[in-house]
Amino acid sequence: MSHGTLADEIRRNLGELSPAERKVARVILAGYPSAGLETVASVAERAGVSGPTVLRFAGRLGFGGFPEFQAALRSEMQEREASPLSLYEAAGVPPGDSDEGTLLARSGATFSTAVARTLAELPAHDLETTVTLLGDPKRRIVLRGGRFTHLLARYLGLHLMQMRDAVLLLPDRDVERTAALSGLDRRDVVVVFDYRRYEPDALALAQLAAERGGKVVVFTDTWLSPASAHADVVLPSRVSSTSPYDSLVPSLAVIETVVAHVLAALGPSAHDHLRRTEATARRIGLV
Incomplete structure (x- = not known):
């Protein structure tokens, strides 16, 4: 292949x-x-x-x-189904480069290749659809992250909050999360981040959103989260790394690409929203 x-x-x-x-x-x-x-x-x-x-x-x-x-x-x-432990045991102890230049060169080559391949393989139609969905002011955006990928969900969510209204990061507490999900409907866009080892709640959430008539965007790896079966859009990323841990660097590059295009798609409305949020932050002493 x-x-x-x-x-x-x-x-x-x-x-x-x-x-x-x-x-x-x-x-x-x-x-x-x-x-x-x-x-x-x-x-x-x-x-x-x-x-x-x-x-x-x-x-x-x-x-x-x-x-x-x-x-x-x-x-x-x-x-x-690989985990950091299984990858570590399969590869043995990572090479300890005494030469700092060698370490940097190896990391640079690994991450730059992973980012380049991720962006080259990204389906243009899915990227365009994602931008359209996230830039639609009539839709609410609901973001869900996992064990590590909650960082990515929060990163994307915080950017979107500066550009538009109706952006929700799913809360961690069960009662609050249940309350937020009970109101899902066809106007919602649920953004799910799910990478190996895949988490059951990601699949359940994608299925729930699809059943309610909402749109589902899944950020995942090249092996594809099970949640992808219920997605309208799937944005896969390479996870190549110099350690047993999968890298989120390529996924961050995809997010940055999405953010830039959503900002451009929103145009003057994003500018107005940024201006209002900046003024509000100043008013309450946050900047």
Whole structure:
């Protein structure tokens, strides 16, 4: 695969598949990733095609057969579930560069490549849709972060609060969070940050928002959060790092890109809102 997940590869090749092979692709994408681990006979029955069609589908993706496709899928699923501990134990002790220049060069190469690839692979349509949704003054923006990614949710939320009204960071306390989510409706845009190891509440929140008719934007990694199944927009980022911890640097670059475009889309209204917030902050002695 050139980059991304097997799901990405399947989507990129849909136009090259025969009608019958596209049926197989849709069955696998609809139940991704578990559907891809079923038997050839089971996938064929669900897609309404023959067994050989399933085998040809795998061949179209460059695999020697369906078992090879499934092996690649299992490997991807193991990467999805990786933790800092498992990554540390798999790689051993990180190299201790005594030369500061070597350390900086290695970090620079890793992070710059991850950011460049993330932005190059970012679907333009999804970026444009995100900007449209976040810049719509008739919609409320609700942001949810995770164990580490609450930092990203807060960062994006604080920027949006300076540009527009109706921006809510989900509170941590159960009663407050429940109250905030009880009022979700079709006017809401729920922004979910969820990276491996994925958190169950992210999936539940995305599903709830979709059921209520709201829009869902998911920031995630290249293996895709399960919440992506209910998303209108998915913005994946590379997480390459020089440590066992996944890097959020590329995701921050995506957020900065979104912020810049939302500001431009809002135009004079964002300027007016910034001016009012600045005046209010001065009035109450915060600046």
